[in-house]
Amino acid sequence: MAMLIVPLGATGQEESIVAGLSQNTVSITANFNGSEILIFGAVQRSAPAPEEPLGVIVTIEGPDQALTVRRLDRNYGIWMNVEAVEVDAAPTFYAVATTAPFDEIITSTEDLRYRISIPRAIRAVGTGSDRPGDFTDAVIRIRTDAGLYQVLESTVNLRSETLFDTSIALPANLVEGDYLARIFLTRGREVVTSFETEIEVAKVGLERLIFNLAHERPLIYGLLSLFIAIVAGWSASAVFRYILSN
Amino acid sequence: MLIYLPIAEVSVNAFLLLGLGGLVGILSGMFGVGGGFLMTPLLFFIGIPPAVAVATEANQIVASSFSGVLAHFKRKTVDLKMGGVLLVGGLVGAALGVQLFNALRAIGQVDLLVKLSYVVFLGIIGALMFVESLNAIRKSRKAGGPPPRRHHRGWIHALPFKTRFRTSGLYLSVIPPLVVGVAVGVLAAIMGVGGGFIMVPAMIYILGMPTKVVVGTSLFQIIFVTAFTTLLHATTNFTVDMVLAVLLLIGGVIGAQIGARIGVYLKAEQLRILLAIMVLGVCFKLAFDLLVQPSELFSLGVASGH
Numbered sequence: 001m002a003m004l005i006v007p008l009g010a011t012g013q014e015e016s017i018v019a020g021l022s023q024n025t026v027s028i029t030a031n032f033n034g035s036e037i038l039i040f041g042a043v044q045r046s047a048p049a050p051e052e053p054l055g056v057i058v059t060i061e062g063p064d065q066a067l068t069v070r071r072l073d074r075n076y077g078i079w080m081n082v083e084a085v086e087v088d089a090a091p092t093f094y095a096v097a098t099t100a101p102f103d104e105i106i107t108s109t110e111d112l113r114y115r116i117s118i119p120r121a122i123r124a125v126g127t128g129s130d131r132p133g134d135f136t137d138a139v140i141r142i143r144t145d146a147g148l149y150q151v152l153e154s155t156v157n158l159r160s161e162t163l164f165d166t167s168i169a170l171p172a173n174l175v176e177g178d179y180l181a182r183i184f185l186t187r188g189r190e191v192v193t194s195f196e197t198e199i200e201v202a203k204v205g206l207e208r209l210i211f212n213l214a215h216e217r218p219l220i221y222g223l224l225s226l227f228i229a230i231v232a233g234w235s236a237s238a239v240f241r242y243i244l245s246n
Numbered sequence: 247m248l249i250y251l252p253i254a255e256v257s258v259n260a261f262l263l264l265g266l267g268g269l270v271g272i273l274s275g276m277f278g279v280g281g282g283f284l285m286t287p288l289l290f291f292i293g294i295p296p297a298v299a300v301a302t303e304a305n306q307i308v309a310s311s312f313s314g315v316l317a318h319f320k321r322k323t324v325d326l327k328m329g330g331v332l333l334v335g336g337l338v339g340a341a342l343g344v345q346l347f348n349a350l351r352a353i354g355q356v357d358l359l360v361k362l363s364y365v366v367f368l369g370i371i372g373a374l375m376f377v378e379s380l381n382a383i384r385k386s387r388k389a390g391g392p393p394p395r396r397h398h399r400g401w402i403h404a405l406p407f408k409t410r411f412r413t414s415g416l417y418l419s420v421i422p423p424l425v426v427g428v429a430v431g432v433l434a435a436i437m438g439v440g441g442g443f444i445m446v447p448a449m450i451y452i453l454g455m456p457t458k459v460v461v462g463t464s465l466f467q468i469i470f471v472t473a474f475t476t477l478l479h480a481t482t483n484f485t486v487d488m489v490l491a492v493l494l495l496i497g498g499v500i501g502a503q504i505g506a507r508i509g510v511y512l513k514a515e516q517l518r519i520l521l522a523i524m525v526l527g528v529c530f531k532l533a534f535d536l537l538v539q540p541s542e543l544f545s546l547g548v549a550s551g552h
Contacts, residue, residue, distance in 0.1 A: 030250055068546075072540060072544070078362075138542075139544075141542075142544065172256070219477075225491060229476075233313035233314075234313070240503040
């Protein structure tokens with residue numbers, strides 16, 4: 001259990017966030033099958049709560065990755081890649097959970113400013129196409145289908161305008177790196193305060209060992225892979241000969 | 247049982263991989279093909295990144311071919327001399343093929359070219375083998391005895407540097423096997439497979455080798471070509487996934503042993519017609535994918551050149 005108190009830009013604000021995560025590190029082991037992160041916290045107030053209802057938005061964002069998005073089209077009766085667009089940075093994972101439908105608790109200006117919704121989290125879609133929007137939509141659609149982008153509207157529980165909690169499932173096909181968890185409080189569709197903390201996702205044990213060997217000693221790794229293959233091939237042959245000779 | 251693959255960075259079902267390995271291993275032992283042309287598309291399908299699938303598949307083929315070739319060595323159905331000549335050609339061809347592949351990649355459309363070459367070569371080879379072995383079966387039924395040996399009289403036998411390939415029972419110039427080796431090597435490098443499915447028909451129809459010897463000799467040759475490919479991928483792209491390879495090859499080596507023994511009970515014509523049907527099946531599937539509108543028109547790739 002890790003508890004963190006990091007109110008951002010708390011000067012002159014009447015409300016701040018105290019929050020924690022069920023885990024700040026995710027270890028990818030051989031039988032890793034995804035992980036559920038519980039995010040919980042409370043709103044701290046120095047003055048009575050304002051009239052307008054409180055909104056809470058929780059996001060978890062994986063490391064950014066540059067992508068090439070290709071579009072297929074029919075040419076000469078064959079489906080082939082006809083267009084490619086470079087996306088400078090798209091998060092490898094992105095989940096956004098809210099207390100109410102997205103549009104009801106935040107304006108698009110605030111969304112743009114804090115890069116909260118999924119389309120805003122994808123940065124700098126390159127030119128080279130007259131319809132770049134189609135390519136961004138494709139990234140979101142493909143990654144949503146793979147469970148890597150999640151929009152979880154109205155899944156944050158908020159009690160007495162003070163206590164909140166939600167859980168976000170990280171899928172099994174996670175990329176290693178530092179994941180950023182952010183919490184935003186909104187009133188009147190404006191962000192009043194936010195909070196962020198990191199989740200470290202890393203391979204451990206055998207997974208770590210194999211990955212490091214493959215990258216740091218590639219020749220030894222390659223030879224070892226061949227050695228395993230030859231030994232496996234030989235032992236299968238030997239076992240079968242033994243079985244059949246009896 | 248789900249298992250996380252450290253290089254591919256995805257979780258997959260371990261039993262599914264064992265099963266796939268076993269199935270492809272059986273085909274490998276039976277027909278002398280590495281099985282890469284079947285396994286690689288299957289790995290794409292279960293979500294393994296293409297680069298990892300191609301590299302790891304090469305590693306797995308080393309295991310199943312080695313397992314299969316030992317069974318063939320025991321039955322003395324490996325022509326080492328012919329295998330050696332083909333291998334020399336194959337390695338030269340592979341080196342040329344890698345250059346060609348990189349040149350094509352620079353132009354773009356390398357995916358399409360790979361797929362088109364699959365469709366064209368699988369289609370031609372599959373159709374020729376199918377017709378030929380069907381005729382052979384029909385002839386043997388009519389005659390009631392074994393079909394006559396094919397004799398290639400003509401320009402191939404007029405070439406110099408003739409040598410005796412004892413196991414295959416051939417007296418032939420080394421030039422045709424060298425050329426076949428180079429051609430298969432080039433194609434194998436472009437298409438990212440061992441090349442057995444091209445090598446096997448080439449040995450039967452161009453070199454006139456007996457089918458029983460072809461399988462073992464092809465496997466012998468494939469071991470070296472795929473071992474070379476594995477090392478190349480491991481040192482330049484870091485895309486060989488050891489965990490994935492081990493899961494595939496456990497199934498693969500067992501399958502290869504079973505396959506090599508099934509092969510003994512089949513007639514040469516039956517073996518050829520089954521291989522032809524399999525080759526044509528893969529060809530139709532790939533052609534279908536090129537001609538029919540896919541459900542997702544966009545694809546994501548990790549950007550290069552950044």
